[in-house]
Amino acid sequence: GEDVEQSLFLSVREGDSSVINCTYTDSSSTYLYWYKQEPGAGLQLLTYIFSNMDMKQDQRLTVLLNKKDKHLSLRIADTQTGDSAIYFCAESYNGGSQGNLIFGKGTKLSVKP
Amino acid sequence: DTGVSQDPRHKITKRGQNVTFRCDPISEHNRLYWYRQTLGQGPEFLTYFQNEAQLEKSRLLSDRFSAERPKGSFSTLEIQRTEQGDSAMYLCASSRGLAGGTLEQYFGPGTRLTVT
Numbered sequence: 464g465e466d467v468e469q470s471l472f473l474s475v476r477e478g479d480s481s482v483i484n485c486t487y488t489d490s491s492s493t494y495l496y497w498y499k500q501e502p503g504a505g506l507q508l509l510t511y512i513f514s515n516m517d518m519k520q521d522q523r524l525t526v527l528l529n530k531k532d533k534h535l536s537l538r539i540a541d542t543q544t545g546d547s548a549i550y551f552c553a554e555s556y557n558g559g560s561q562g563n564l565i566f567g568k569g570t571k572l573s574v575k576p
Numbered sequence: 577d578t579g580v581s582q583d584p585r586h587k588i589t590k591r592g593q594n595v596t597f598r599c600d601p602i603s604e605h606n607r608l609y610w611y612r613q614t615l616g617q618g619p620e621f622l623t624y625f626q627n628e629a630q631l632e633k634s635r636l637l638s639d640r641f642s643a644e645r646p647k648g649s650f651s652t653l654e655i656q657r658t659e660q661g662d663s664a665m666y667l668c669a670s671s672r673g674l675a676g677g678t679l680e681q682y683f684g685p686g687t688r689l690t691v692t
Contacts, residue, residue, distance in 0.1 A: 505683040551618050566618030
């Protein structure tokens with residue numbers, strides 16, 4: 464079945480770059496997403512990438528997609544303490560026609576000052 | 577545009593009681609989704625609506641759960657005869673429904689349910 468895997472923890476120093484990795488299994492996924500969740504809050508959509516793209520950049524965020532290896536990464540440049548949160552990778556099920564998302568378990572990013 | 581709102585934010589109930597949650601989507605969004613999130617996990621899909629039609633239900637949605645979206649605007653999720661295993665954060669999301677999809681889903685703050 465469909466599955467999304469992420470490493471559970473990442474710790475970086477303020478000002479460094481963070482790279483959060485994700486692997487997925489559904490080769491028919493049309494869109495892949497990154498969401499951010501702060502404690503006790505809902506999910507904030509950070510960015511998404513269409514499956515025919517290799518890279519997408521949005522300010523401090525860079526998404527890389529390796530469709531052959533089914534590997535997605537999110538790079539946060541100049542990481543700040545406010546970036547501390549849980550980051551979820553998600554793929555769209557049924558190639559995006561239905562739209563319900565399959566999420567990983569999340570990567571907890573800790574940013575040390 | 578005030579985003580997706582959910583009510584209540586927190587609910588504590590005794591096992592066996594019924595609970596109902598409400599979600600108000602972003603006004604121009606015709607798709608509405610319900611997810612459940614337990615501690616340490618990512619959200620899991622429960623069901624979704626296109627306008628007032630409930631188009632898909634996950635096998636996680638037992639027959640104690642029912643969701644409605646009567647006028648294609650707000651939605652309610654009811655859990656009957658709650659069990660301790662129902663304790664979770666219930667998240668609502670909305671999106672535009674575009675042919676060929678997507679579908680940027682915007683999430684509400686969630687309703688945290690605790691069943692004692």
